[in-house]
Amino acid sequence: xxxxxxxxxxxxxxxxxxxxxxxxxxxxxxxxxxxxxxxxxxxxxxxxxxxxxxxxxxxxxxxxxxxxxxxxxxxxxxxxxxxxxxxxxxxxxxxxxxxxxxxxxxxxxxxxxxxxxxxxxxxxxxxxxxxxxxxxxxxxxxxxxxxxxxxxxxxxx
Numbered sequence: 057x058x059x060x061x062x063x064x065x066x067x068x069x070x071x072x073x074x075x076x077x078x079x080x081x082x083x084x085x086x087x088x089x090x091x092x093x094x095x096x097x098x099x100x101x102x103x104x105x106x107x108x109x110x111x112x113x114x115x116x117x118x119x120x121x122x123x124x125x126x127x128x129x130x131x132x133x134x135x136x137x138x139x140x141x142x143x144x145x146x147x148x149x150x151x152x153x154x155x156x157x158x159x160x161x162x163x164x165x166x167x168x169x170x171x172x173x174x175x176x177x178x179x180x181x182x183x184x185x186x187x188x189x190x191x192x193x194x195x196x197x198x199x200x201x202x203x204x205x206x207x208x209x210x211x212x213x
Contacts, residue, residue, distance in 0.1 A: 086107035
């Protein structure tokens with residue numbers, strides 16, 4: 057059903073229900089994508105998501121917004137700005153991504169963050185508003201490889 061709903065989606069991709077969107081056809085996703093439960097993608101404009109992206113439960117991606125001025129807003133004016141998410145990104149639970157945001161490659165967004173501005177590649181970012189906390193380095197790779205090796209060693213004993 058997702059292949060029919062989305063504008064495009066790559067191989068080895070999965071979206072857990074329930075999932076909500078406005079149109080679906082404006083959502084374009086690369087390969088090896090996973091979205092956990094309760095995600096909402098308001099796609100009045102284009103949502104582009106790269107390869108190897110993992111999205112935790114209750115992540116909301118909004119391309120839609122409304123004017124700050126009450127009189128204009130009360131005329132039911134709506135606007136949309138695209139959202140772009142790069143490759144190799146992990147987005148934690150309950151994150152909100154606002155209209156017009158670009159998230160680079162190799163990024164981790166911490167749970168509960170509100171992403172209001174672009175996030176550069178190769179970093180960990182979190183908070184409200186979401187900001188870069190630190191770079192992702194070779195030390196991260198070494199740490200996680202050692203942990204994975206330790207886990208595999210214990211499983212094989």
